[in-house]
Amino acid sequence: MFTIMVLALAATWPAGGDAMEKIIKTDAQWRETLTPEQYRVLREKGTEPAFTGLYHDHHETGVYACAGCGTPLFASETKFDSGTGWPSFYKPIDESNVSTHEDRSWFMVRTEVVCAVCDGHLGHVFPDGPKPTGLRYCINSAALTFVPQNTK
Numbered sequence: 661m662f663t664i665m666v667l668a669l670a671a672t673w674p675a676g677g678d679a680m681e682k683i684i685k686t687d688a689q690w691r692e693t694l695t696p697e698q699y700r701v702l703r704e705k706g707t708e709p710a711f712t713g714l715y716h717d718h719h720e721t722g723v724y725a726c727a728g729c730g731t732p733l734f735a736s737e738t739k740f741d742s743g744t745g746w747p748s749f750y751k752p753i754d755e756s757n758v759s760t761h762e763d764r765s766w767f768m769v770r771t772e773v774v775c776a777v778c779d780g781h782l783g784h785v786f787p788d789g790p791k792p793t794g795l796r797y798c799i800n801s802a803a804l805t806f807v808p809q810n811t812k
Contacts, residue, residue, distance in 0.1 A: 681777075682777060682779070683777050687703070697802045698728070701780075701800045702775075702803050703780065705765075707783075708802050713802060715806065718739075719736075720736065720808055720809075721737075721808070722809045723809075724739075724804045724807075725804065726777065726778060726782070727803055727804055731775055731776070731777045732754070732757060733804070735749075735753050738751050738752075742798065746801070747798075747799050747801055748796050748797060748799070750795055750796065758774065760772060782803045783803065785798070786798060
């Protein structure tokens, strides 16, 4: 069932590696559609405090999508407890749904993760995750919305 749900979500996006159409909104439009915390994280590259986000200790089966545009980002089967206080995943549903950029803020070099469709800041990826990828996508709950698996 879970695979069917992921395929249904993926069916809304272009197939064959075609580029997804970018969602571009004005600052005012983003403020109208996002909560203040979502706006701070997604549009201003904010970070929610550790252990406070809705999904850091969330264990339902489903898909975590971008709170800004609904792009499917991470499957619950790739979520793991990293002990950091943020939702952590070892891989995205589709590599083309996320983009990464070098982030030199806070006097360090990190790799920022953004939604490939709306350019919303999601969090960061680190090379200390579990197998099979060895990656830890450390994502803000405020940047996500959860789509539960249909149990019927």
